[in-house]
Amino acid sequence: MAIPAIQIARLGKYILTQTIKGNRHYPLVLMLEPLFQCNLRCKGCGKVNQPASILNQRLSVDECIAAVEECGAPIVSIPGGEPLLHPDMPAIVKELTRRKKFVYLCTNGILIPERINQFKPSPYLTFNIHLDGLEEIHDRIVCKQGVFQSAVRAIKLLKSKGFRVNTNTTFFGGQTPENAAEFFDFLMSLNVDGMTLSAAFSYEAAEDQDSFLTRAQSNKLFREIFKLGKGKNWDFSHSSFYLDFLAGNQDYSCSPWGNPCRSVHGWQRPCYLLEDGFVSSYKELIEDTDWDKFGVGNDPRCANCMVHCGFEPTAVADSVKRPIKGAMLALKGVNVD
Template sequence: MLKDSFGRIVDSFRVVVTSRCNYNCIFCHREGLTGLKRIEVLTPEDYGFLAYVSSKLGISYFKITGGEPLVRKDVPAIVKGIREYSKEVSLTTNGYLLKKLAGELANAGLDRVNVSLHSFDDETYQAITRAKVNVKLILEGIEKALENGIRVKINFLAMKINLGEFDKILEYASSKGVDVNVIELIPLGTPHNVYLEERTSLDPIVEKLSRISSNMVISSFQNRPVYTLPSGIKVTVIKGYGNPELCARCSRLRLTPEGWIKTCIFLEEPFVDISKELKNKDEYGVIEKIRKAVSIRKPYFTRSQL
């Protein structure tokens, strides 16, 4: 089992397979990637090899993301290659292509999908995503994923523009039996004027969840509060910025499309280039590079900053 110098276990990879996206969301943090060319150099075989070697080090949870990962035509193959050596493979998506690809993803072994659903109103949805998309397509994608046995979690990023729809999100999620992530807007990647105009406190949401939930626990991953509603669904509150409690139990490494390991979403550097080792199927080299990345991890926000 891998641990960094702060005693934090490392058991997961967040894998950015592309920085391309068919949306241009007003809040996008771009996974903290700004300074690199973001060229896609890794193949499904390379990702499979990463999972194979990582499994020997106790890293067994993989989240595939982007950009929009489903714009890569080989994503089902990437899922399949990783799933062979992992306990769980999940994927984040805006949902636009989910209806089309849900069957392939299920056959590849995808366990869970996080679907961004920030509004049920087409006008609001399009204002947030800056894409001419009808919400109906996203809901159909969720249905198709569920039909194919993929667990679904809704990502709801709370802003002033959509805060009034939170109750509708809970009602919809409860009707489908799917969990929800309520996510705080962070300044990373978000234009300053948008951040100032749209940022809203999650306190009213937390107060509501505290009132209506039947149980609340703190998850082992990033100390996230998780509320269980009477319907049985779980609602996780994610406050990622200025939150040392989250950093204190972060167990994740990140991989860029170039094949560089990134130790934190908020840190542009240091990176650890693992691309050559993956391409050459150099097991020892991959192990050493992962160990190096773990050794330089540090919490971005600490309790001493409070």
């Protein structure tokens, strides 16, 4: 199952509670970036362009826990940089899972063999392995040969030790539906627990600005991919509504507050893809950000964005609210068919 039943149940309860309280700007996933340093220099990433003084910084265990407690999101995604370069990552994960937070540890897989014994399998921990396509495509995107095979070996090793494993895929320009379908077939043959996907978005800090997709190109690509996948057992770690959005069948607005980002710089405003500064607290981020300024139709920088960090929260909230709304209308005698 792509998303554990306990996570689905808890997330549904959480969204329902927030809805009943009338809260609009609530977080679903905390993007916790305890470091920017990485052992790769991927063409679609700008994190490693930070000065050495920033690349050498780390959030401490206490700072990470404080950010999680301050935010209150039920899910914590730990990207980077490469999180396994952080010497205290096992302690951070242990403290978060002890608090029953659902942790997605994002890694390129290179350091898995030497660090795997520092972690313990848990229903609250999922290793999220970065793979952007089959071998030739992935190694070209990460600008280093052999990384695809390292990631595959890491997946097999993690599964053999009883860990939950997801994959994290971003599709760039030049990806074909046929290659993507073959890629998903291959991932499922590795018995991964779920697959996360998104369309590449040309955010300001990215090095290669020529490999990104327009919204129309993304819709066309995903529509054709899903057509090829009809009848196949592809397990995506997304709501079906978000997948529909990627294919152009749903029209959602962005909910940038749904995936707030805490890094060595502070709380990033409004999201980790736009560089509009940082604030010192989550409270300040939520209360002092003019959220209506951002998103498709409001900010030209967002015109082609379809990234899950902004649109998945909208889709998930919609998927929870629709059954509730339908049940309420049915009770009132309204035909909801």
